[in-house]
Amino acid sequence: MTRLLNALVRDEAGFIVSAELVLVxxxxxxxxxxxxxxxxxxxxxxxxxxxxAFASIDQGYCVEGLSGHKGKSKGSHFQDCQDFCAGQYDVQ
Structure with a gap:
């Protein structure tokens, strides 16, 4: 049994392969x-x-129209306030 253990301790056949594996x-x-x-x-x-892109979505567009017996008026307006942190490169 001691001969087998000494043979295993002195055996260097797998040393190169394991060193290459560590390097790779x-x-x-x-x-x-x-x-x-x-x-x-x-x-x-x-x-x-x-x-x-989500910050540049406009939500301030409104369409209001009036209609009566002999006429109608279509109206629309847009109002957009600047958002907090609305710059393109705010997240750093």
Whole structure:
């Protein structure tokens, strides 16, 4: 039994393979960190664009018309107040 344990301790056949796997795994993890940080930045930029699009929706348009026996008048007006944080690049 001790001969088997000594043989396993002295065996270096898998050392190169495990060192290569550690190197490849380290490079893969670094690549994933950089890639995910770029994905995060781009998702935040797209969500900011969506928020700016929602902020630019106009809700102040009104159509009022009058009608009587011999005539009618169509009227409309638009009133839009500036929103708080209505700039295009407010979310930083």
């Amino acid at each position: 795994a380290s490079i893969a993890v670094l690549g994933l960190v950089v890639g995910l940080s770029e994905v995060s930045l781009n998702v935040n930029n797209e969500l900011e664009d969506v928020g700016s």
